[in-house]
Amino acid sequence: xxxxxxxxxxxxxxxxxxxxxxxxxxxxxxxxxxxxxxxxxxxxxxxxxxxxxxxxxxxxxxxxxxxxxxxxxxxxxxxxxxxxxxxxxxxxxxxxxxxxxxxxxxxxxxxxxxxxxxxxxxxxxxxxxxxxxxxxxxxxxxxxxxxxxxxxxxxxxxxxxxxxxxxxxxxxxxxxxxxxxxxxxxxxxxxxxxxxxxxxxxxxxxxxxxxxxxxxxxxxxxxxxxxxxxxxxxxxxxxxxxxxxxxxxxxxxxxxxxxxxxxxxxxxxxxxxxxxxxxxxxxxxxxxxxxxxxxxxxxxxxxxxxxxxxxxxxxxxxxxxxxxxxxxxxxxxxxxxxxxxxxxxxxxxxxxxxx
Amino acid sequence: xxxxxxxxxxxxxxxxxxxxxxxxxxxxxxxxxxxxxxxxxxxxxxxxxxxxxxxxxxxxxxxxxxxxxxxxxxxxxxxxxxxxxxxxxxxxxxxxxxxxxxxxxxxxxxxxxxxxxxxxxxxxxxxxxxxxxxxxxxxxxxxxxxxxxxxxxxxxxxxxxxxxxxxxxxxxxxxxxxxxxxxxxxxxxxxxxxxxxxxxxxxxxxxxxxxxxxxxxxxxxxxxxxxxxxxxxxxxxxxxxxxxxxxxxxxxxxxxxxxxxxxxxxxxxxxxxxxxxxxxxxxxxxxxxxxxxxxxxxxxxxxxx
Numbered sequence: 001x002x003x004x005x006x007x008x009x010x011x012x013x014x015x016x017x018x019x020x021x022x023x024x025x026x027x028x029x030x031x032x033x034x035x036x037x038x039x040x041x042x043x044x045x046x047x048x049x050x051x052x053x054x055x056x057x058x059x060x061x062x063x064x065x066x067x068x069x070x071x072x073x074x075x076x077x078x079x080x081x082x083x084x085x086x087x088x089x090x091x092x093x094x095x096x097x098x099x100x101x102x103x104x105x106x107x108x109x110x111x112x113x114x115x116x117x118x119x120x121x122x123x124x125x126x127x128x129x130x131x132x133x134x135x136x137x138x139x140x141x142x143x144x145x146x147x148x149x150x151x152x153x154x155x156x157x158x159x160x161x162x163x164x165x166x167x168x169x170x171x172x173x174x175x176x177x178x179x180x181x182x183x184x185x186x187x188x189x190x191x192x193x194x195x196x197x198x199x200x201x202x203x204x205x206x207x208x209x210x211x212x213x214x215x216x217x218x219x220x221x222x223x224x225x226x227x228x229x230x231x232x233x234x235x236x237x238x239x240x241x242x243x244x245x246x247x248x249x250x251x252x253x254x255x256x257x258x259x260x261x262x263x264x265x266x267x268x269x270x271x272x273x274x275x276x277x278x279x280x281x282x283x284x285x286x287x288x289x290x291x292x293x294x295x296x297x298x299x300x301x302x303x304x305x306x307x308x309x310x311x312x313x314x315x316x317x318x319x320x321x322x323x324x325x326x327x328x329x330x331x332x333x334x335x336x337x338x339x340x341x342x343x344x345x346x347x348x349x350x351x352x353x354x355x
Numbered sequence: 356x357x358x359x360x361x362x363x364x365x366x367x368x369x370x371x372x373x374x375x376x377x378x379x380x381x382x383x384x385x386x387x388x389x390x391x392x393x394x395x396x397x398x399x400x401x402x403x404x405x406x407x408x409x410x411x412x413x414x415x416x417x418x419x420x421x422x423x424x425x426x427x428x429x430x431x432x433x434x435x436x437x438x439x440x441x442x443x444x445x446x447x448x449x450x451x452x453x454x455x456x457x458x459x460x461x462x463x464x465x466x467x468x469x470x471x472x473x474x475x476x477x478x479x480x481x482x483x484x485x486x487x488x489x490x491x492x493x494x495x496x497x498x499x500x501x502x503x504x505x506x507x508x509x510x511x512x513x514x515x516x517x518x519x520x521x522x523x524x525x526x527x528x529x530x531x532x533x534x535x536x537x538x539x540x541x542x543x544x545x546x547x548x549x550x551x552x553x554x555x556x557x558x559x560x561x562x563x564x565x566x567x568x569x570x571x572x573x574x575x576x577x578x579x580x581x582x583x584x585x586x587x588x589x590x591x592x593x594x595x596x597x598x599x600x601x602x603x604x605x606x607x608x609x610x611x612x613x614x615x616x617x618x619x620x621x622x623x624x625x626x627x628x629x630x631x632x633x634x635x636x637x638x639x640x641x642x643x644x645x646x647x648x649x650x651x652x653x654x655x656x657x658x659x660x
């Protein structure tokens with residue numbers, strides 16, 4: 001008797017609507033004791049419907065450790081690739097005569113059963129040779145890794161400026177196209193065309209026109225960056241429920257208000273998808289932008305030099321490629337971190353759908 | 356097609372035709388005169404046959420009324436609601452809201468809109484969602500916060516101000532939407548099947564809640580619904596519409612006690628009114644459409660949520 005009573009009070013507190021709901025069940029004629037099960041079911045229902053609070057996703061302890069698994073996975077995949085790389089050389093590479101690996105003296109003599117040019121020592125140098133080349137010093141006593149990191153920083157600066165420029169231009173363009181429909185029809189084909197012209201062909205034009213320097217590099221990088229942002233932003237700014245625009249209309253909201261309060265917030269998840277593409281593209285753009293300018297300070301210059309010495313020191317090119325790839329991953333992760341923060345208030349997507 | 360079941364004074368003017376409305380002393384909140392809407396009118400796409408969604412709609416809604424629009428799918432009841440709210444232009448007739456044109460009324464923010472879906476902004480908290488219309492109208496922050504909190508207290512969600520919409524149940528989200536619609540103290544609340552997506556139990560509770568809010572705020576409500584019991588339970592008048600072309604075929608005044616609760620649904624008069632609305636719906640469909648939908652099907656459509 002006591003339990004149903006408290007349950008009833010809870011139900012009323014929970015529901016808080018017309019109290020009449022509950023007595024309707026309790027005051028059944030000839031049934032002094034209300035069916036405890038029924039009341040409980042109602043309380044449960046009230047809780048389900050009213051006090052429904054889903055477990056707060058993200059930000060729990062599990063989420064904080066969420067980066068561990070991807071990192072382990074990444075390392076595992078790298079390990080598999082290294083094994084495959086060396087395995088191919090074991091089967092079809094040049095004869096092995098190894099005396100030391102990463103400074104550790106070993107003796108490996110092996111004659112692969114067959115020969116296949118793509119995996120010979122010129123095309124696929126041994127992995128440890130690439131790692132060893134990082135610590136090789138040049139005439140100035142500087143290690144290759146130091147040189148590469150400096151070059152990567154230079155390229156990163158150009159790429160970052162290009163990314164910021166391209167993303168801003170892309171977003172402004174999208175805002176314009178969303179508001180002026182005829183412009184979208186007229187301008188979009190031109191934008192698409194701009195992306196089909198190889199960047200290699202455009203880069204010299206920009207570099208010569210603007211004089212070689214970090215600014216021309218940034219422009220080339222932004223040329224690759226703006227397009228995905230424009231496309232995603234247009235899509236995103238139209239992604240909200242049509243009734244949300246009607247709602248704003250019913251408030252007699254001006255275009256600018258709709259843009260700030262609805263269109264831009266609604267497009268944010270789309271924008272970050274584009275930013276991830278743009279971040280990596282901006283690295284490519286910056287590297288390509290360095291090539292025709294004769295600038296030797298960045299990864300573009302390093303790659304060019306390494307290519308010239310490829311037949312003698314192939315591991316140096318591979319080392320430069322590895323650093324360029326690492327820079328790309330770094331930029332991508334940077335965007336993901338900002339995205340996590342920017343979308344913290346948005347409806348969480350599928351658990352684990354991080355990148 | 357009588358609008359006067361037993362107990363109602365047949366002389367009470369519930370359907371007000373153009374001239375009579377002009378003559379009436381207290382001006383109605385909403386006044387529709389000969390309103391029509393044709394989609395795909397000349398000037399549209401070539402070859403598209405114009406569709407007459409609404410024709411010759413005359414309706415006057417007095418201050419403080421709760422009017423439901425009910426009818427089969429495609430009868431233009433949602434279109435009519437959108438016309439009142441100036442979300443869709445008319446192709447014929449005149450719409451007056453608070454004595455001015457609908458467009459003017461929208462500019463003056465006389466409307467509160469509630470849709471079938473809550474249409475809350477995911478990235479905003481419950482509190483910020485309710486503040487949205489106040490932000491748009493440029494109210495100072497303190498006023499915004501106080502008003503939004505008051506509205507959330509009204510819908511009994513004051514404990515959930517910091518939550519995000521996606522953390523709430525469907526019924527709670529719809530209550531946030533109602534709080535948001537009321538934030539600007541609109542002269543008229545337009546609701547387009549607001550509880551259509553909710554389960555039956557939540558829906559009945561939301562009905563009670565809405566009545567309570569309506570009594571406390573004294574707002575005029577125009578309510579589109581598919582559900583006959585819901586229309587009868589909530590309204591002071593039920594406007595029955597029919598399709599092809601959409602028009603008003605009957606108006607049923609609801610003379611149930613003003614304070615309604617669970618027991619209202621058990622009154623004999625309630626059942627009589629439900630039957631009357633149902634029969635009006637059936638009558639309209641059978642009478643005007645020739646080889647249209649058989650009556651049985653109309654009833655099913657009318658009842659489905």
